[in-house]
Amino acid sequence: DAGVIQSPRHEVTEMGQEVTLRCKPISGHNSLFWYRQTMMRGLELLIYFNNNVPIDDSGMPEDRFSAKMPNASFSTLKIQPSEPRDSAVYFCASSSLGLYTFGSGTRLTVV
Amino acid sequence: SQKIEQNSEALNIQEGKTATLTCNYTNYSPAYLQWYRQDPGRGPVFLLLIRENEKEKRKERLKVTFDTTLKQSLFHITASQPADSATYLCATPYSSASKIIFGSGTRLSIRP
Numbered sequence: 732d733a734g735v736i737q738s739p740r741h742e743v744t745e746m747g748q749e750v751t752l753r754c755k756p757i758s759g760h761n762s763l764f765w766y767r768q769t770m771m772r773g774l775e776l777l778i779y780f781n782n783n784v785p786i787d788d789s790g791m792p793e794d795r796f797s798a799k800m801p802n803a804s805f806s807t808l809k810i811q812p813s814e815p816r817d818s819a820v821y822f823c824a825s826s827s828l829g830l831y832t833f834g835s836g837t838r839l840t841v842v
Numbered sequence: 843s844q845k846i847e848q849n850s851e852a853l854n855i856q857e858g859k860t861a862t863l864t865c866n867y868t869n870y871s872p873a874y875l876q877w878y879r880q881d882p883g884r885g886p887v888f889l890l891l892i893r894e895n896e897k898e899k900r901k902e903r904l905k906v907t908f909d910t911t912l913k914q915s916l917f918h919i920t921a922s923q924p925a926d927s928a929t930y931l932c933a934t935p936y937s938s939a940s941k942i943i944f945g946s947g948t949r950l951s952i953r954p
Contacts, residue, residue: 735885762940773946774886774931781940822885829874829935831942833885 737823737834744841749811752837755804756825764831765798765808766822774822780806813841844870846934848945856953857924863917863948865932872934875908875915880929880947889930890917922952 736755744750756763764779778788780800788798795814800806810817818840824833846867855861865875874893878886892899892908892915899906905918919926929947936943 764941766944774944776941776943779941787941824885830888830891831876831878831886833887835883836885 735823735825735832735834737821737837739837740835741838742840744813744839746814746841747812748841749809750813750817750839750841752808752821752823752839754806754808754823754834756806756823757827757832758804760825760827760832761803762826763800763806764824764826765806766824766833767819768822768836769819777808810839813839815841817841844868844936846932846936846943846945848932848948850948851946852949852951854951854953855922857922859922861919861922861926861950861952863930863932863950865915865917865945867913867934870934870936871910871913872936874935875906876933876942877904877906877915877917878931878933878944880931886931886944919950924952924954926950927952 738753762781765777766774768774777790778798779786783800796810798808820836820838822833822836824831848865874891876891877889879889880886890901890906892906894910903920907916929949931947932945933942
């Protein structure tokens, strides 16, 4: 198994633009999580899905952020419009039986 | 409010010594606690899980303890090596078994 696959690895965009981050979880894992990591706030849970259904989005910072999981093998995190304070590394993780596997992350820079 | 904390932001020790990292939690009682390793530019990688009814767990040179009275877990690396240099994060389930929250991490540096 190739693990959790995220794309792109790096994204640089201008303020106000739409950004879409992508994630392919490990096959057979029924839970998927989006985290954001910054020096100031560490690793923060944004949203998680169980069997493709959003369960808890209380960590999503504001309405500019949205996430979807149309099927068991794909999820997106969208930011529209993006702002400089959204700059961070965004991680996707999938889990089975409480054990998490993380992707390599997307480093987002909003200028 | 419920919090998980790793009080040491960074730890520097000599190769061959035992590294000990601390994780504290307040205002809740997690059923288990996990430790992860994170290298620069990579996602966290799961290392060990210890349950509330377990006092200690070992894996090769790693040892984790879980003291539910002190609300604390200790993570030990014995015979440390420069390759052990990384950031180590603790994590616990929070409000539901399906999601976990992370401490801020301790950056461990092992000097030759």
